[in-house]
Amino acid sequence: MQACRNHNETLMLDVLDELTDPRVRRDWEGHLASCTGCRTEKERMLHLLVQVRASGSPPELSDAEARRMAGAVSREFRNRPGRVSGSGWSFRLVPALAAACVLVITVMAGYWLQDSFFGAGRVGDLASEPQLEPPDLDVVKHLDLLRDMDTIEKLIQIVDIPDNGLVPGEPNPETQGTQPDGNSHVVA
Amino acid sequence: MSADKLNPDDPNARRDLPVAPAREASATAPGDDELVRRARNDDPRAIAQLVDRYQKKVYGIAYQFCGFDKSEAQDMAQEALLQIFRNLKRFEGRSQFSTWLYRVAVNACLDSRRRRRRWSHILFPWRAERQEGGSTGTVIDNIPAPEEDGDPLSNVSAGELKRDVMAALDTLSAKQHIVFQLKVFQDLSIPEIAEVTGMAEGTVKTHLFRATQAVRAQLRRWVAP
Numbered sequence A: 001m002q003a004c005r006n007h008n009e010t011l012m013l014d015v016l017d018e019l020t021d022p023r024v025r026r027d028w029e030g031h032l033a034s035c036t037g038c039r040t041e042k043e044r045m046l047h048l049l050v051q052v053r054a055s056g057s058p059p060e061l062s063d064a065e066a067r068r069m070a071g072a073v074s075r076e077f078r079n080r081p082g083r084v085s086g087s088g089w090s091f092r093l094v095p096a097l098a099a100a101c102v103l104v105i106t107v108m109a110g111y112w113l114q115d116s117f118f119g120a121g122r123v124g125d126l127a128s129e130p131q132l133e134p135p136d137l138d139v140v141k142h143l144d145l146l147r148d149m150d151t152i153e154k155l156i157q158i159v160d161i162p163d164n165g166l167v168p169g170e171p172n173p174e175t176q177g178t179q180p181d182g183n184s185h186v187v188a
Numbered sequence B: 001m002s003a004d005k006l007n008p009d010d011p012n013a014r015r016d017l018p019v020a021p022a023r024e025a026s027a028t029a030p031g032d033d034e035l036v037r038r039a040r041n042d043d044p045r046a047i048a049q050l051v052d053r054y055q056k057k058v059y060g061i062a063y064q065f066c067g068f069d070k071s072e073a074q075d076m077a078q079e080a081l082l083q084i085f086r087n088l089k090r091f092e093g094r095s096q097f098s099t100w101l102y103r104v105a106v107n108a109c110l111d112s113r114r115r116r117r118r119w120s121h122i123l124f125p126w127r128a129e130r131q132e133g134g135s136t137g138t139v140i141d142n143i144p145a146p147e148e149d150g151d152p153l154s155n156v157s158a159g160e161l162k163r164d165v166m167a168a169l170d171t172l173s174a175k176q177h178i179v180f181q182l183k184v185f186q187d188l189s190i191p192e193i194a195e196v197t198g199m200a201e202g203t204v205k206t207h208l209f210r211a212t213q214a215v216r217a218q219l220r221r222w223v224a225p
């Protein structure tokens, strides 16, 4: 059975112990005596409020916790004259540090991701060619000349092969261990 | 000033309403007025005594603002206490100290929660996206596990209930949330809530009614048949 809608506010005031007007209270009690719906709803509401109050009751502070809190307040005011107070600094410092860490990590991650995903594909890299140092440029410039020199050298070697069939510059097994002057000489 | 923030200097909020039973001076403990007077002159012992006196209350407010997370509530409560004592010189004694303390504490918790959310959006955007559904966007994943001891079934059930309560609170507007929290968790009366928030009593009543209806609808599975 439902409570009477027109008594909702009175019912709420009653369960919150705010029904202070004696006339209103008397009328309400008269109604309650005859209305099961309002009576039941009042009991339900009272029970619900007990549960809500129990849920919102803070757990007891231990002595140490209470002392710590009181100590923080006392410390602030012990040194108060001329002191710029640090309102809740301990709490504010934590998010500030956390924000700084997040910022650093984000920047580092940003660089890393940029290198991983876009390192080879950056527009600037594709547009530019590797620059050579001047000495390297010199080598490239004379590359053809060097190749010609190589060919000439091979030609000379073929033309200059002596009758003994040895290529100049290669050691002669017969003259091994002798001085160029022809004297036999045992190499120590 | 944002719409959901309380103004500690709001003249409407300076009526002398009994927000909490005023701490009277006794043989052992001085009253709030005496301690506040000394604390305003930077008396460290008075500050320590006031912290000791109101620490749990501020921690409770913080706990309900930060999505039932104990360690976050401790940080938030510490920030709120620092705000309270930094602003102590602005307290003019036109209302109860406890009223003024509630107001500064709620504002400090709102600020703190907003700041944490901002950081959470920056550092954990995927988590923030999941929070978009709720108007206050509490991180419901961080509900601490229920106590290890006791009946496991009831522990699971308590954890689920806590999660559902938080999700239900999450659907409330900021004003509804503040009003509901001050009423249901801090047990302030409607005139006291009006004093703390600077709203008219009628407005408080309207917010409270809507909040209660919304929470009732969200938690229908926990309502006995």
Ligand SMILES: [Zn+2]
Pocket (backbone or CB within 6 Å): A003, A004, A007, A031, A035, A036, A037, A038, A039
């Ligand atoms: Zn009825």
